[in-house]
Amino acid sequence: MTTPADTPPATPHGTPDAPLLTVRGETTLEVDPEIARIGITVTARGRDRRTTLDDLTRRNATVLDLVKSYGDTVEHLATGAVSITPELTPRGRGERVRTYHGHTHVTAELTDFTALGELTTRLADLDLTRIDGPWWALRPTSPVHRQARRQAVHEAVQRAHEYADALGTTLAALIQLTDTGTQGPHPRAAFDRRAVRMSAATAEPDTTPEPLDLEPPRLRVQAEVSAQFTMVPPHL
Incomplete structure (x- = not known):
């Protein structure tokens, strides 16, 4: 037995006295990214x-100290998974460990993209360190999202007025407004994976690497709504 609370809301239908008009409003904004995210994988190995x-632990501390040295430019810093994995010998009787592999994963978000280019090259210059990214994005609280939603609503209202005007009538009331899809910007990688030096023997210890020149892409933010209005009955 269903109760009134369990009964789904009825879909509005138009009548001759209150014709129903359904329109869609959508907008696409192109904006500059606000943050850039990089992934840092630190590796160690030994018998x-x-x-x-x-x-x-030492390599991970070096990475964290380097990232933290950029101060307020770093908006978020977090350490993810940590693993120490034994590699067994492929032959021989019994199981013997050939070597151990250690990994830590660090994620950093920066707001200064010039500093990002410098930090990226300095991280890539460290031994057994891999850099992934950057991925460009907006903050979840960015006003751009609200702006896109507002423009989509305005587009729906404007479109409804145009349809009503084409019929020689006007809108009477808003029946329903539905957010049918707000798509945030998808982070795009300027480089998918940057290979780093695996041995310090090839590096020049007294030379600071040149900062990587990173050009942030424009991001697209999309919003879409569906709106239903009743109209004053037109004279057809």
């Missing part, structure tokens, strides 16, 4: 588990 873990 001894404890030595590998100590090495991983």
